[in-house]
Amino acid sequence: MVNEREFLADYQPAAYxxxxxxxxxxxxxxxxxxxxxxxxxxxxxxxxxxxxxxxGFVREEAxxxxxxxxxxxxxxxxxxxLEQLKTYGDPGRDPRMRVFSVAYLAFxxxxxxxxxxxxxxxxxxxxVEQATGLAFDHDTILADGLDRARAKLEYTPLxxxxxxxxxxxxxxxxxxxxxxxxxxxxxxxxxxxxxxPGFVESTGQTATRGGERGGPKPKLYRAxxxxxxxxxxxxxxxxxxxx
Amino acid sequence: MVNEREFLADYQPAAYxxxxxxxxxxxxxxxxxxxxxxxxxxxxxxxxxxxxxxxGFVREEAxxxxxxxxxxxxxxxxxxxLEQLKTYGDPGRDPRMRVFSVAYLAFxxxxxxxxxxxxxxxxxxxxVEQATGLAFDHDTILADGLDRARAKLEYTPLxxxxxxxxxxxxxxxxxxxxxxxxxxxxxxxxxxxxxxPGFVESTGQTATRGGERGGPKPKLYRAxxxxxxxxxxxxxxxxxxxx
DNA sequence: TTAATAGTGTCTTTCAGACAATATTAT
DNA sequence: ATAATATTGTCTGAAAGACACTATTAA
Numbered sequence: 001m002v003n004e005r006e007f008l009a010d011y012q013p014a015a016y017x018x019x020x021x022x023x024x025x026x027x028x029x030x031x032x033x034x035x036x037x038x039x040x041x042x043x044x045x046x047x048x049x050x051x052x053x054x055x056g057f058v059r060e061e062a063x064x065x066x067x068x069x070x071x072x073x074x075x076x077x078x079x080x081x082l083e084q085l086k087t088y089g090d091p092g093r094d095p096r097m098r099v100f101s102v103a104y105l106a107f108x109x110x111x112x113x114x115x116x117x118x119x120x121x122x123x124x125x126x127x128v129e130q131a132t133g134l135a136f137d138h139d140t141i142l143a144d145g146l147d148r149a150r151a152k153l154e155y156t157p158l159x160x161x162x163x164x165x166x167x168x169x170x171x172x173x174x175x176x177x178x179x180x181x182x183x184x185x186x187x188x189x190x191x192x193x194x195x196x197p198g199f200v201e202s203t204g205q206t207a208t209r210g211g212e213r214g215g216p217k218p219k220l221y222r223a224x225x226x227x228x229x230x231x232x233x234x235x236x237x238x239x240x241x242x243x
Numbered sequence: 244m245v246n247e248r249e250f251l252a253d254y255q256p257a258a259y260x261x262x263x264x265x266x267x268x269x270x271x272x273x274x275x276x277x278x279x280x281x282x283x284x285x286x287x288x289x290x291x292x293x294x295x296x297x298x299g300f301v302r303e304e305a306x307x308x309x310x311x312x313x314x315x316x317x318x319x320x321x322x323x324x325l326e327q328l329k330t331y332g333d334p335g336r337d338p339r340m341r342v343f344s345v346a347y348l349a350f351x352x353x354x355x356x357x358x359x360x361x362x363x364x365x366x367x368x369x370x371v372e373q374a375t376g377l378a379f380d381h382d383t384i385l386a387d388g389l390d391r392a393r394a395k396l397e398y399t400p401l402x403x404x405x406x407x408x409x410x411x412x413x414x415x416x417x418x419x420x421x422x423x424x425x426x427x428x429x430x431x432x433x434x435x436x437x438x439x440p441g442f443v444e445s446t447g448q449t450a451t452r453g454g455e456r457g458g459p460k461p462k463l464y465r466a467x468x469x470x471x472x473x474x475x476x477x478x479x480x481x482x483x484x485x486x
Numbered sequence: 487t488t489a490a491t492a493g494t495g496t497c498t499t500t501c502a503g504a505c506a507a508t509a510t511t512a513t
Numbered sequence: 514a515t516a517a518t519a520t521t522g523t524c525t526g527a528a529a530g531a532c533a534c535t536a537t538t539a540a
Contacts, residue, residue, distance in 0.1 A: 216536065
């Protein structure tokens with residue numbers, strides 16, 4: 001019987017078939033009232049010329065670190081909400097070899113024009129409804145990311161991650177409306193948000209001007225300290241997809 | 244410029260540092276009124292002799308398939324609810340090499356005595372509060388799995404996956420109580436479960452006898468067709484961990 | 487001035503939770 | 514008979530959603 005040290009010294013990693021692990025990022029932001037996802041155009045085979053989610057191979061780093069690094073390389077963003085989404089590993093999803101992709105979901109508040117990264121000839125924020133025909137299984141990953149994002153708005157204060165440091169209740173409502181794809185009742189939303197403990201806190205300030213087409217100067221708020229919304233903000237009319 | 248076929252023909256997977264991907268499974272069941280997790284005792288280095296979550300290397304198969312195969316090898320179970328939990332990939336979590344573990348969560352209704360698997364000298368259902376000091380980062384994985392399971396009972400009919408084909412409302416309540424670790428009001432729970440569309444449906448049958456210490460013969464139900472509970476069954480008194 | 491917006495008030499319905507009541511059954 | 518359990522009823526308060534109303538401001 002070998003002991004642990006001898007076992008590790010003899011261990012031959014190359015005896016196993018080669019696999020690789022990447023991170024791919026579903027980075028979402030809101031631009032011009034539309035929900036947008038960050039896409040790159042692939043410069044290399046496979047899928048050269050096709051649009052894809054930004055990502056790359058994991059190095060000697062933690063998974064979260066790899067995701068943050070890749071996102072930073074593409075956008076320069078560093079203060080974003082990042083969370084692991086799901087891992088995709090069907091054989092054949094990458095023609096080169098067995099590649100497992102750990103997908104991450106990111107929420108970006110403001111919109112610096114994305115910079116072209118090393119393995120991407122271009123990067124751009126694309127409205128999600130136009131983000132189709134992506135490389136690999138990225139259509140599926142994007143769809144899963146959108147599902148997750150929509151669900152998390154219900155029970156977490158994540159919507160504030162789309163807003164700036166200070167925001168109005170109307171801006172917050174627009175975020176919900178854009179992500180969920182349906183208008184929300186302004187009055188009820190306003191009262192609801194203020195009634196959830198820790199969701200937002202007042203800055204005491206007021207915006208310098210009212211809405212585009214009139215209205216009083218709204219009050220400004222910042223994100224509160226809640227990690228969960230209680231009670232939650234449930235999406236209206238979801239009885240259909242319950243079964 | 245090479246075309247895609249030439250590129251793939253020249254591609255050298257071995258040029259990248261060796262990594263491996265495993266699946267590890269948090270399989271939960273209820274035994275003797277306690278929430279239990281399936282553990283194996285490791286026969287090989289590293290962590291020989293330590294208890295660990297069942298799992299193994301992913302072969303030429305999909306991730307979900309690998310998880311189902313591993314669980315089946317350990318328990319013989321095949322009709323279980325299996326869902327991907329999270330992927331763990333910190334450098335150094337496995338002393339052999341860079342190993343990424345895709346963790347799965349499984350809910351097993353009945354309790355066949357687990358069989359010893361190929362890379363395990365023993366497997367057993369262990370009450371979760373006694374499942375500590377596991378190999379690798381499996382303590383963390385188990386904790387994440389329990390969090391997920393407790394949360395999913397709130398808004399999905401997953402509790403029925405712990406029950407048999409037919410069950411009473413009391414048995415369902417016991418499942419919630421055991422997983423959440425707190426007693427639930429029998430009367431309110433009863434009315435609530437029956438009021439959620441598609442959660443359970445009546446079999447028209449009645450149990451052959453009442454409770455252990457008396458009481459009328461309860462009616463029998465089976466799982467309904469709902470995929471989400473609406474409205475949800477929220478855990479009582481969770482205002483504390485909202486921040 | 488006009489129209490849009492911010493913010494508040496009110497009402498109805500639904501639901502959670504506390505509690506009670508009744509019927510049924512194991513011991 | 515006693516105690517436990519299943520099931521239903523009642524009440525209160527929280528909360529969602531519909532709707533109305535006032536005040537404020539851009540154009």
